Amino acid sequence: MNLAALEHFPLSHRWPINLTRRGFLGASLGALVLGVLLPGGTARAQGAVAEAKPGTRVPAFLEIRPDGTVLLKSPFIEGGQGIFTAMAQIVGEELDADPSRFVVECAEPGSDYMVVGGRRLTGGSFSVRSSYTTMRGLGAAARQMLLQAAAGRLGVPVSELTTEPGKVVHAASGRSIEYGELAAEAAALPVPEDVPLKAESDFRWIKKPVARLDVLEKSTGKAVYAIDLTVEGMLQAAVQHAPRFGAEPGAIANEAEVKAMKGVHSIHRLPGAVAVVADRWWQARRAVETLQVEWTEPAAGARFAMPADFSSDGFRATLAAASGPGVAAESEGDSAAAMQGAARVIEATYDAPFLAHGQLEPPSALARWNEDGTLELWLPNQAPEMFQQVAAKAAGIEPEKVILHSPMLGGFFGRHFLYEGASPFPQAIQLAKAVGRPVKVIWSREEEFLRDALRPLSLARFRAGLDAEGLPVALEAEAVGEGPIGRWFGRKPDAADPSVVEGISGKLYAIPNRSIAHVPVESPAIIGFWRSVGHSMNDFFYETFFDEMADAGQQDPYELRLRLLADHPRQKALLEAVGELSGGWKRGPFTAEDGSRRARGVAMASPFGSEVATIAEVSLRQGEVVVHDVWVAIDPGSIVNPAIIEAQVNSAVALGLSSALLEEVVYVDGAPQARNFDGYPILPPDRMPRVHVRIIESGAPMGGIGEPGLPGVPPAVANAVSVLTGQRVRSLPLSKMQFSATDI
């Protein structure tokens, strides 16, 4: 997803509660609909009249306390990606305040925080790249205000003042004033506009491996997540969801018996679920799972009703049977003619399964109706204004009466956007209203597996035409299925969903004739964004097929990539860098020092504005794929914190590898077969490879960091496995495959 894809975001969310546009983005929304994103990420629109430009009103973001600590309200939520630290670095750099003196929390809903091209969300690897200049400007404006306040206090012109971290200095007289002493006066001043930013050469913190602000609290159990919260008088609730989406609770056979269980306060029928409210969550859970509920069939026309006969295998067959040509996503040259003139044509079909997010913190929501008519909510989310709006509709009150708190996330990976039926907050709102007390709903892991919004199961068909030299001259691809952008924000009939085709379209290889299309097939399952979205499967499809093309043309796949990127120096340099990082490209198979037979695979990806080259080394042990090393060269253009980038690449490699090796949500008879990690294994520690990272700053426009390390991993591993075993990998996860030769 590139920055342009932002246009698909909150403007037209297909939430069932008839979302009005009013209030959500404010009065300028109508204009924003017509808006275009200009370079630099600023939304401009015809006739748009801004009140205060988002990201400029210093007091909305910063509070410098008397002790010199800085409270920063972040437009973005922290969920492990390091954004609170990055925000402190960026603002602290221009403010001239040490990031370690910052306390960062997620800002409440409000137009000041719409800094992602006029919108607000934590996702799409957008946070730093979309707000970098804005947040620097904010820090610079705040520093200027402190200088002005100091000038008044000292009776000297601003031009004689400078700053050192945390204080204003008047060098001529040797006097200085701490920021904390000036904060109140400074905050009362008008916010200056267009304060010059620092030269990069003067950076003290940006581009340095500044320590994360939250590491100590997270290492000592002190970090507080939504699931940990308590308010006075609170009851707790557990739910049992309908086995199939769209079914509703009917008769309950043992209601009286369950009502009498210890700690049980009350039993409730909710849309698509039953709930038990109790003093303690374990009491609620035990009681709700004891309930014997008859579930009705989904009503005719119920949205996203899960068919009783739905299976993931059947859906894969449906996708395979869906014929093209579909909706064009990319077209260059004349692929049909080039295919006819090709010396050789190869084709292959790939697929990748539904995936669960598996963030370790199960979803929860805490709701409290206050006496003044406001509703207070604490819940995990990646888009506060969107949740506020939908919560208001669910509660039947105006959005401004919803006070939304966004606690730190125990992992997200795309889990905490708004997906229908996938968040417990409507249940908490309804239960708190019903019992007249605050209620915290926690979903058990089993209920989470039942209602997670899945990475779509997807399939792609490829054809390539090779010339007499074995070089590709034509490539045709059809990506079949549905993506989360189309599902939740709508897709025009004549437009491909970018979340379906990204990673198949937008490739840079010099293949002169290309035709890439999206063949739409709606998914009966609830689908969502999963770290790296369409790239999570499409780069596997494309880059693995690339090796098939290379082999068919008797080309080395690394050398062929270099050759086809000859006109793209940034990507070519990156591929050379990862080759060098790995000690020089060697495909294998070869014998390692421990006597095992190994091979390497390579893959390129261009996700989220960054460029990535990945090499993986694998062997087989008792028929199971072992990944020993993964080398990643990443070029995000320019950077903020190299240590966080390295950590994010490690994390993305782990998740990408987990998906490649192990993960698959299987549906049979309309129900997911795994309801916990016993049936849905995720990467355990003993399968984690060594990860080697090289960061390259090419100076290109800043790209994303949270997701880009992922997409190259599945194809690099799959390509290596194919070299080692001679078997093509066209379907994930690898745990499904039987390898004819073990311990090669």
Added chain:
Amino acid sequence: MELIINGTTHQVDAEEDTPLLWVIRDDLGMTGTKYGCGLAQCGACTVLVDGQPTRSCVTPVGSVAGLPITTIEAINEDPVGRRVVEAWVEHQVPQCGYCQSGQVMAATALLKENPQPSEEDIAASMVNLCRCGTYNAIAAAVRDVAQG
């Protein structure tokens, strides 16, 4: 029943088969110990019972009454635990952090039992899941304490 947690004795009114995890979190209000799966799959709920790393989400509270239980809240009171936390900070281990209470407890249990673990020992003991994939940093931090 009587629970001895971090050296303090608590009188608890809970059914004996209630998982220790939920007594710690809901009855005693100590939320550093996390619920991840409820099936002893992930290890986010790891506490020490008589020094042994124990998955509190499947441990009936009645089975540990009267035994010394240590949770993450007391990690800095243990000299080995303190070194583990220091190593976690040094290696900047946590990302989302949700599993890290359990990881720190598992590492502390290992290093108290075996101050010089081999790579195999570390692999055999550090089996908790981390969805953020901090495994390499965890292993490096444990090695640091072992060599320290």
